[in-house]
Amino acid sequence: xxxxxxxxxxxxxxxxxxxxxxxxxxxxxxxxxxxxxxxxxxxxxxxxxxxxxxxxxxxxxxxxxxxxxxxxxxxxxxxxxxxxxxxxxxxxxxxxxxxxxxxxxxxxxxxx
Amino acid sequence: xxxxxxxxxxxxxxxxxxxxxxxxxxxxxxxxxxxxxxxxxxxxxxxxxxxxxxxxxxxxxxxxxxxxxxxxxxxxxxxxxxxxxxxxxxxxxxxxxxxxxxxxxxxxxxxxx
Numbered sequence: 001x002x003x004x005x006x007x008x009x010x011x012x013x014x015x016x017x018x019x020x021x022x023x024x025x026x027x028x029x030x031x032x033x034x035x036x037x038x039x040x041x042x043x044x045x046x047x048x049x050x051x052x053x054x055x056x057x058x059x060x061x062x063x064x065x066x067x068x069x070x071x072x073x074x075x076x077x078x079x080x081x082x083x084x085x086x087x088x089x090x091x092x093x094x095x096x097x098x099x100x101x102x103x104x105x106x107x108x109x110x111x112x
Numbered sequence: 113x114x115x116x117x118x119x120x121x122x123x124x125x126x127x128x129x130x131x132x133x134x135x136x137x138x139x140x141x142x143x144x145x146x147x148x149x150x151x152x153x154x155x156x157x158x159x160x161x162x163x164x165x166x167x168x169x170x171x172x173x174x175x176x177x178x179x180x181x182x183x184x185x186x187x188x189x190x191x192x193x194x195x196x197x198x199x200x201x202x203x204x205x206x207x208x209x210x211x212x213x214x215x216x217x218x219x220x221x222x223x224x225x
Binding site for chain 2: 006009032034036041042043044045046049051090094097098099100101102103104105
């Protein structure tokens with residue numbers, strides 16, 4: 001079965017420092033992986049996706065994600081965090097051609 | 113959130129009552145989805161539809177029903193059989209089976225009175 005896991009409920013980082021939000025996946029076949037961000041009381045917004053190709057994927061708002069096949073990970077990263085990056089982040093996997101499964105979410109707190 | 117409208121933003125359900133959550137999209141997308149979000153559990157798939165007049169159950173369909181009579185509309189009914197309906201409900205759409213990106217509405221918070 002296809003699934004993703006986000007091992008951290010919350011990540012705290014100081015503004016200007018690099019951030020990492022972790023995601024591990026379990027899939028059969030080639031993984032289709034995604035990151036979404038959710039601000040309070042809003043829907044999710046697409047950040048980036050990995051389908052194939054380069055292991056480092058660049059997305060919106062300066063975010064990037066590193067795909068590591070041997071570690072079955074797809075961690076979200078940003079070189080320098082902003083207070084406005086504080087939000088809930090979800091990793092997702094495409095399970096079949098028409099279904100997506102989401103992780104439990106990681107709350108990112110960026111302190112000034 | 114652009115292009116997908118969910119209403120109402122807040123909804124209250126009385127015991128034994130059915131309630132319907134609206135989801136409308138003007139993106140001309142083929143596929144539409146309903147997810148339920150509970151704190152600490154992420155998003156769980158309730159129902160999805162790839163084309164008009166067709167829909168499939170997700171992982172937690174019990175106590176819910178949907179219809180897809182028009183391409184732009186995918187309403188979700190929370191029936192009285194759903195014993196724990198309090199949650200944040202998110203509707204999403206996707207252009208087609210080739211396009212991987214999901215577009216989400218801004219959600220409906222359903223609470224039980």
